[in-house]
Amino acid sequence: MSQVHHSPARSIAAHAILIAWTIVALFPVFVVVINSFKSRKAIFADPLALPVPGNFDLVGYTTVLAQGDFFQYFLNSLIVTVGSLFFALLFGAMAAFALSEYRFRGNMLTGLYLALGIMIPIRLGTVAILQLMVASGLVNTLTALVLVYTAQGLPLAVFILSEFMRTVSADLKNAGRIDGLSEYTIFFRLVLPLVRPAMATVAVFTMIPIWNDLWFPLILAPSEATKTITLGSQVFIGQFVTNWNAVLAALSLAIVPVLILYLIFSRQLIRGITAGAVK
Amino acid sequence: MGALTLTNVAKSFGATDVIKGVDLQVEDGEFCVFVGPSGCGKSTLLRMIAGLEDVTGGDVKLDGVRINDLAPAKREIAMVFQSYALYPHLTVRDNMGLALKQAGVPKAEIAAATEKAAAMLSLDALMGRRPSELSGGQRQRVAIGRAIVRTPKLFLFDEPLSNLDAALRVQTRIEIAKLHRDLGATMIYVTHDQVEAMTLADKIVVLRAGRVEQVGRPMDLYNDPDNTFVAGFIGSPQMNFLKGGPLGLRSDTLGIRPEHLTLGAEGGQIAGRVSHVERLGGETLVYVHTEDQGLLTVRLFGEHHHAVDSAVTLGIDHARAFHFDAAGLRLR
Numbered sequence: 001m002s003q004v005h006h007s008p009a010r011s012i013a014a015h016a017i018l019i020a021w022t023i024v025a026l027f028p029v030f031v032v033v034i035n036s037f038k039s040r041k042a043i044f045a046d047p048l049a050l051p052v053p054g055n056f057d058l059v060g061y062t063t064v065l066a067q068g069d070f071f072q073y074f075l076n077s078l079i080v081t082v083g084s085l086f087f088a089l090l091f092g093a094m095a096a097f098a099l100s101e102y103r104f105r106g107n108m109l110t111g112l113y114l115a116l117g118i119m120i121p122i123r124l125g126t127v128a129i130l131q132l133m134v135a136s137g138l139v140n141t142l143t144a145l146v147l148v149y150t151a152q153g154l155p156l157a158v159f160i161l162s163e164f165m166r167t168v169s170a171d172l173k174n175a176g177r178i179d180g181l182s183e184y185t186i187f188f189r190l191v192l193p194l195v196r197p198a199m200a201t202v203a204v205f206t207m208i209p210i211w212n213d214l215w216f217p218l219i220l221a222p223s224e225a226t227k228t229i230t231l232g233s234q235v236f237i238g239q240f241v242t243n244w245n246a247v248l249a250a251l252s253l254a255i256v257p258v259l260i261l262y263l264i265f266s267r268q269l270i271r272g273i274t275a276g277a278v279k
Numbered sequence: 280m281g282a283l284t285l286t287n288v289a290k291s292f293g294a295t296d297v298i299k300g301v302d303l304q305v306e307d308g309e310f311c312v313f314v315g316p317s318g319c320g321k322s323t324l325l326r327m328i329a330g331l332e333d334v335t336g337g338d339v340k341l342d343g344v345r346i347n348d349l350a351p352a353k354r355e356i357a358m359v360f361q362s363y364a365l366y367p368h369l370t371v372r373d374n375m376g377l378a379l380k381q382a383g384v385p386k387a388e389i390a391a392a393t394e395k396a397a398a399m400l401s402l403d404a405l406m407g408r409r410p411s412e413l414s415g416g417q418r419q420r421v422a423i424g425r426a427i428v429r430t431p432k433l434f435l436f437d438e439p440l441s442n443l444d445a446a447l448r449v450q451t452r453i454e455i456a457k458l459h460r461d462l463g464a465t466m467i468y469v470t471h472d473q474v475e476a477m478t479l480a481d482k483i484v485v486l487r488a489g490r491v492e493q494v495g496r497p498m499d500l501y502n503d504p505d506n507t508f509v510a511g512f513i514g515s516p517q518m519n520f521l522k523g524g525p526l527g528l529r530s531d532t533l534g535i536r537p538e539h540l541t542l543g544a545e546g547g548q549i550a551g552r553v554s555h556v557e558r559l560g561g562e563t564l565v566y567v568h569t570e571d572q573g574l575l576t577v578r579l580f581g582e583h584h585h586a587v588d589s590a591v592t593l594g595i596d597h598a599r600a601f602h603f604d605a606a607g608l609r610l611r
Contacts, residue, residue: 175364175425
């Protein structure tokens with residue numbers, strides 16, 4: 001008679017599937033983290049064993065912290081990620097506002113052109129980008145990475161945010177116009193807070209590939225002063241010998257900042273402070 | 280201060296003409312209601328007056344000054360929206376004071392103006408709250424307060440009652456009427472509800488497909504409609520339209536309001552059967568199915584009992600009937 005009540009069997013099945021998937025997804029991360037606390041011998045003897053007194057060893061972490069300037073690498077990664085994120089969100093939101101709010105000739109074409117960027121990987125342009133960076137003297141600077149990642153993040157940001165901005169009440173924007181607010185104030189004070197959940201979504205999707213990227217740091221900024229954490233970890237992977245303790249420790253450490261950033265944004269996703277603005 | 284003149288005002292989106300040459304004069308202090316079915320262009324016309332839509336052709340003049348190309352904020356107008364459109368991040372007080380703050384009015388004056396408007400709308404207790412902490416009716420009062428604070432030349436209302444429930448709608452309607460009397464300001468009000476139009480307006484503008492069908496006082500439209508559209512749109516329940524042929528008339532269509540049909544067991548002009556009865560206490564609506572004229576509505580005052588499917592005849596009060604030609608225009 002009623003489809004609204006969930007049967008316990010269904011509920012259990014749904015949870016079982018979700019839990020199983022969570023375990024599958026988290027398992028590699030789990031293996032990396034537990035092994036980072038074990039001695040080299042223990043890693044190879046039983047990769048799935050938990051770190052217990054006997055096989056517990058912090059050698060990975062001490063190597064990582066002793067060798068190279070790991071703190072600097074972290075800082076570089078953070079600067080690049082946060083900087084790119086800021087610019088991609090700012091310019092993406094601005095472009096999305098223009099596309100969704102104003103009627104002008106070529107609006108549709110501009111939108112399509114920007115969406116095209118989602119389908120074409122930016123790495124196809126690596127050679128041209130490198131030439132451009134060499135010509136403008138930006139090789140081995142964090143600026144080069146921020147510029148490239150901003151460009152990489154823009155298409156998705158524009159695409160998602162313009163869809164969301166279309167849903168913001170036109171009445172609210174018009175009320176602002178009648179009250180004499182400038183278009184900038186309408187954008188920053190009225191529209192942006194209302195699309196905050198969408199901004200957080202875009203931020204998460206933009207942030208992770210940037211943090212994890214090895215390609216552009218290797219090509220555009222491989223110098224010691226500009227190395228990112230992903231590139232920095234590579235020193236432990238040799239052609240003949242790989243220092244697994246150090247690699248695993250570096251990877252475990254690399255998860256932490258991006259996890260913190262994610263937690264910040266996911267709080268925004270949930271927060272509904274703008275509920276009740278209209279209607 | 281606040282006479283609005285529209286001269287041959289037109290609006291088109293690309294090749295689509297939405298407003299097709301509207302001429303209208305709204306006097307200072309008048310309550311003018313734009314009414315029409317959805318898609319007739321009434322909201323677009325209002326937004327053109329507000330400056331939120333470009334005017335493609337013609338002139339919009341406020342107190343004799345052409346305001347076609349003036350920014351909305353410079354037009355000395357205030358607008359109340361259907362969805363209230365309150366600023367979610369501001370308190371009621373700041374919502375109401377924002378326009379004055381943007382215009383650079385001193386703080387003391389803003390405070391005085393908001394307090395005065397709040398007192399008029401009994402919003403005093405809510406001044407520190409945010410829109411999300413208010414009910415629908417309260418939000419609409421804040422939106423109206425925000426308009427009052429600006430002391431504009433012209434108030435624009437865009438279907439302000441559509442999101443309220445029936446009881447609150449009647450209450451707010453009365454408040455708006457009272458506000459108009461107290462302020463004596465010019466108001467333009469858009470609605471698709473002919474009851475709101477009839478009860479509030481000094482002057483009703485009936486729009487259809489971007490054209491003005493008729494302009495006049497509510498009772499003038501009710502008693503003297505120019506065509507079948509206005510006759511059918513104004514008045515509830517809707518006017519009955521009878522084919523002239525079977526009645527032996529020269530006119531193509533005869534319009535008769537439900538209250539001007541008489542219902543009897545025999546002796547009437549049109550025979551039919553009762554198909555449905557709605558008893559509302561104060562009045563009774565009888566729907567009669569007739570062979571020649573289809574379904575006709577009869578409005579009887581007081582309580583009446585008529586069995587469904589019983590045979591009845593209908594009489595026409597010819598003195599109250601309207602005659603229309605084939606194009607729907609009134610024959611006088």
